[in-house]
Amino acid sequence: MCSVQDGDSEGPLQKERxxxxxxxxxxxxxxxxxxxxxxxxxxxxxxxxxxxxxFRATIGKSKLVRDGEKVLVAFSGGPASSCLLHLITEGLSQRAHKKLRFLPGLIFIDESSVLGDLVDNGGVAEVKKIVELMAATGYPCQTRHLEEAICLSQKGQLPEVDLSTLTESDQANVQAADLHIQDNLDRARVEIKSLFASIKSLTAKEDMLNRLRQRLLMEVAQVEGYSKVMTAHCGTRLAVNLLSDISQGRGAQVAMDTAFSDTRSSVMLVRPIRDFSSKEVAMYNSLHGVESVFIPTLTTKTSEGSSIEHLTEAFVTGLQADYPSTVSNIM
Ligand SMILES: [Zn+2]
Known part of the structure; x- marks a missing residue:
């Protein structure tokens, strides 16, 4: 599989016990x-x-995250997210050697409208646990629903209003507006379900899910005055994304898709644990007793070849197990 270059007489280094x-x-x-x-x-x-x-060096070297800057941290409850959140909490704490000084806000995107059928009871218990984990940090946190990504024009611009300060007729107006939003959300939920039902290939479904999630993150950040969005993509994940992007003809985007910072939208996306392997993430979580929540993906319990991303993941992680430099070589 790996061709040995001239001068490399030993070939790739095999794993060591x-x-x-x-x-x-x-x-x-x-x-x-x-x-x-x-x-x-x-x-x-x-x-x-x-x-x-x-982690600190990745953030520090880039000189992109400024003191006092509002950063929206995407939290999925998964191992990489939980690891990132723990690193941030430690980094911002008083005892940290070189303290981080940005202001994090956490966001969880509830994707149960799309993934709900894959998990017991629509994932209610998992979502509850994730909300608890976020609340325990004491940072501002919020839960959004994936379907909001397709009814964004109605949501977001409305400020929170204290009903007690309003006249009766205004109160009625605000409540009507709230109902209207709820109505739109319910409709969006139905729409998003039929949208995903209409997409035949799992690869395209995954792609759609990623795009909607990204769109919602960027929109929320913009509306709420966050100048950056932080995601917990580790090196292993990015290596998988990179190869599956190339195999789907999106080679031109791979530089931005895998770099520390992605400046394609008005809100910058940063990936502070891009130099971590999934093994390092798992090790970190286990040594620190960091809790994470398992939420299925579209390809959980499907065969390896069910989507390009899933197949690429099996390929990369399989190779990584025998050749520990696989991920860093791809990157
Ligand atoms: Zn030592």
Missing amino acids: IDPGRKCMKCRTENAILITRVNDAFCRDCFMVYVTHK
Whole structure:
């Protein structure tokens, strides 16, 4: 599968197991507990320092996230999101060595109108847990529904109003407007269901879901005065996106789709954990006891070849398991 270049006599480096008694490459005193990337064996403490530094350095080097800037952090409840949220909470806390100084606001997009049939009871318990996890951080947080992406023109511009300050007729007007919004949302929910039902291929459904989610994030950020949106795409995810983008003829966009910052829309998108592998994310979460919530995707429980993205994911993660430098090479 991998062709060996001239001069590379050894070929790609195969995965290594940690020999018992192998020391951490940083401090050289503690026993190593994991190997990141190709052959870097770390102990617990050095791994923590390494990932935290990597996260801060990615944000710091770019010089894009300014002090006091409002940043909308997209939270899905998944492992990468939970890892990012934990890194942000730690980074903003008083005890942090080089404190981060932006102002995060969290957003969860409830996609149950599209994914509800894939999970017990429409995912009510999962959504509740996600809302609890967000609220526990103490940052401003909100839940939006995916269907809002197709009725945006009605939603968002209306400011929150304190009903008690209004005259009776104005109160009635505001309540009528609220009903109107709810009405639109209900209609949008029906519309989005039939939209997804009408799309035949799973690849196109995934693409539509990504686009609607992105559109809603950008719109909410714009309306609420956030100048950046942060997403928890890790390197493994981006490598999968990159290959599936190319195979779907979107090669021209891959630079923006995988870079730290994406400036195609008026609100900048940043990906501060793009240098993390999914293994590092899982390790970080397990060592810190970070909770995450499992929400199915369109391709959960489908066969490998059900969509281009799903097939690419199986290919990349399969290769990564045997050749730990796969993701970094693709990137
Ligand atoms: Zn160490």
